[in-house]
Amino acid sequence: MLNNYKVAIKGMVCDRCILTVKEAFHQLNIPIVNISLGEVTTVSALSAPDTAALSEKLKPLGFTLLEDKKTKLVRDVRILVGQVYSGNYDFPEGFRFSDVVADALDRDYNTISNTFSESEHVTLEKYIIEYRVEKAKELLVYTDQSLADIADKLGFSSAAHLSRQFKSTTGLNSSYFRNIRKSKIALAREEEPSA
Template sequence: KKIIEFLEIHGFELISDKQTKMISHVKVLIDEVLSQEAEQSRRVKFSILLAESLNMNYDSISETFSASEGITLEHYIINKRIEKVKELLVYTDASLTEIAHQLGFSSVNHLSRQFKELIGLPPSLFKSIRLEKRNLAERIDS
């Protein structure tokens, strides 16, 4: 019990119940798949992947995830996909068309619409702002 209290004081928590383990597994799978999508330019159907990987009904997975995390599984995946878009915009020279294709968006417009909805800026403006900040940081470090 003292170990658990010590860990909690320092920002850690033990994954002890099935639900928490399942949610942790879902998050790891989503992260892995999004990284692979970017490398292999292929879209994965998360509902099928998660149901097969966890040997559970997708609706049960989704319901449990939403109840625990306070966000739907679909929105969580969209948020993670947009985080990957941000990463590619800042750290690669890939065009929006290439990024949309890599991450399985149906079109550049679809990517742009979701990006602006979540981030509040169009992807092109986000990229230019981030590049300016990076260039400024590099000049300061030089």
Template sequence: MMILYIKNMVCNRCKMVVKAELEKLGITALNIELGEVTIEKDLDASEKAQLDLVLKELGFELIDDKKSRYIEKIKSLIIELIHEQNNDLKITLSDYLSQNVYHDYFYLSNLFSEIEGTTIEKYFIAQKIERVKELLAYKELSLGEIAFQLNYSSVAHLSNQFKKVTGLSPSHFKNIRLGGRKSLDEV
């Protein structure tokens, strides 16, 4: 059994594409999560190189170094938390990340800032704003419902954060649909 870490695998569609490519190569995936795949057997160097080549053509990349794996794990956890679990967090983000990455948050925070050039908190906020944009585009929920769903303390807090990040108020964004949405790996 072997765990592969894959950069830019940030959504369910990405998981499906990676699974299909693994199957084409005759590699059995036991478990696929955002950013990582557990496969049945260890790959030799040539198999790994072939897989990396296929993945790169699709915009993914195998990650071998430990620091990059930590970064991808943090990103995957945040994306999953916001886009799949609607930010339903019962503990602090720092505790959540520490418990799931199995490392001290201070170390993770410094590493993330050093490699990504932004803080974990700013990345978290950017992901939340992308989720707000998505929910606004669907026009099914009110701003109050979106604020509640994403655990904002108030509509005003959501609105202020949205404007700070996008330069637009949520209602203005909803009306003109400018500012476009970004794919999750571009946030």
């Protein structure tokens, strides 16, 4: 069964508005299921880039995207996860993401976590682990940082902790991704023109 998502749009007052908004979605290749005054039902939730592009496209036409509180909360949580686990965050002693997100969003952590899980169909904790593992994969393939350095940058307690999370999340060892880096470097060397 498909999950349909509702997108509220301010300023739709007539049939011509429906046609104009429908065309905007079509131009951005965002599939819709249904459209009525003030509301568009899409096949899936809009990504942040889709939301930004749609907002830009609708604004000169006199329409405004209305973001509900839950959608905004989830977007803010995703942004904060991206900032904290970017590889550039200085993790203080006793760091807990739950404290950071509760302070940043001025909300109770349980409310934030429950809203996120309800909207995204994955727990916030699992989302964070998956995000950190994806970031670790990126760093293993595109940098020469050690696993211990990567673990430290992404807030893991040790390289062994990162390795365990890596194996349980991807089913692969971190060395698999380090070998991809080695293969990329070897290919790049082969493609260099000889002098």
